[in-house]
Amino acid sequence: MTSDPNFRALTGIAAFAMLALTAGAAIASEFERVRPVTHAATQKECGECHMAFQPGLLPAVSWTRIMDGLQDHFGENASLPADTAAAIRSYLTQTAGSGDGRLIRITEQRWWLRKHDFEPSIWSRKTVKAKSNCEACHRTAAQGLYEDD
Amino acid sequence: MKTILLLAATVAFGTGVALAASGDPERARILDGYAAQAKASDFTGFSAERGRSLYLGPHAGGKVADTPACASCHTRDPVGTGRHYKTGRDILPMAVSANPKRFTDPAEVEKRFERDCVNVLGRACTAREKGDFITFLSNQ
Numbered sequence: 001m002t003s004d005p006n007f008r009a010l011t012g013i014a015a016f017a018m019l020a021l022t023a024g025a026a027i028a029s030e031f032e033r034v035r036p037v038t039h040a041a042t043q044k045e046c047g048e049c050h051m052a053f054q055p056g057l058l059p060a061v062s063w064t065r066i067m068d069g070l071q072d073h074f075g076e077n078a079s080l081p082a083d084t085a086a087a088i089r090s091y092l093t094q095t096a097g098s099g100d101g102r103l104i105r106i107t108e109q110r111w112w113l114r115k116h117d118f119e120p121s122i123w124s125r126k127t128v129k130a131k132s133n134c135e136a137c138h139r140t141a142a143q144g145l146y147e148d149d
Numbered sequence: 150m151k152t153i154l155l156l157a158a159t160v161a162f163g164t165g166v167a168l169a170a171s172g173d174p175e176r177a178r179i180l181d182g183y184a185a186q187a188k189a190s191d192f193t194g195f196s197a198e199r200g201r202s203l204y205l206g207p208h209a210g211g212k213v214a215d216t217p218a219c220a221s222c223h224t225r226d227p228v229g230t231g232r233h234y235k236t237g238r239d240i241l242p243m244a245v246s247a248n249p250k251r252f253t254d255p256a257e258v259e260k261r262f263e264r265d266c267v268n269v270l271g272r273a274c275t276a277r278e279k280g281d282f283i284t285f286l287s288n289q
Binding site (some may be wrong): 081128131 | 152180212213236237238256260263264267268
């Protein structure tokens with residue numbers, strides 16, 4: 001029974017799948033990948049004041065709330081012409097990720113907090129300045145590649 | 150076209166905008182637009198000196214208490230690279246001499262005035278202030 005070639009092939013495939021899975025997990029823990037920003041207006045407008053965060057970093061509900069509140073964007077007026085704002089809104093919500101839609105800060109999402117559980121003094125370093133400054137530590141963050149270090 | 154050129158020449162001649170307007174045709178057109186709007190009041194020409202005061206501040210009453218001046222992000226030396234006061238993001242120099250593409254895209258210029266003036270001054274900038282600002286930075 002166990003020497004049935006079909007069964008042997010199946011166990012082979014299963015073993016290979018397991019291997020691929022673990023290898024994948026290992027790679028992912030060194031280098032988290034998020035789909036990079038591919039929308040020119042989003043890149044330009046968000047990127048004037050901070051790194052243009054990838055849509056996958058927040059759920060659609062959060063992006064909608066951010067785009068609803070540009071007049072008071074974390075304390076600043078960041079308003080945009082209506083047509084530009086509409087194009088950015090649809091790009092962000094259509095390519096959004098998952099997470100807690102009640103939170104509009106990426107840095108308050110549970111997954112983010114879990115990965116950034118270190119001394120608070122790091123955030124006040126001159127080269128870091130803000131939690132939102134991903135690139136201070138993740139040099140390739142703008143391309144959606146977040147290396148663990 | 151002739152009238153626009155004539156208008157531009159008159160404005161430039163009369164008020165010392167000549168330097169600013171001579172660089173880039175698109176920038177000259179933006180300045181002419183603000184001059185035409187400012188004309189409604191007691192406008193006698195843009196002033197680099199007033200532009201400098203607007204740029205350096207400090208101002209009170211802005212939406213963002215941490216940015217009492219345009220210089221808070223664009224830095225006190227407009228030839229140098231700026232830095233967003235909160236995120237640390239680099240901002241290319243504002244001085245036209247250091248960054249010749251400055252003030253040549255009307256939509257971008259209006260969008261940023263609309264936003265940055267509210268954050269720093271707590272209100273929109275007037276056409277005269279916008280022209281003063283560009284004139285100051287065109288001469289830097």
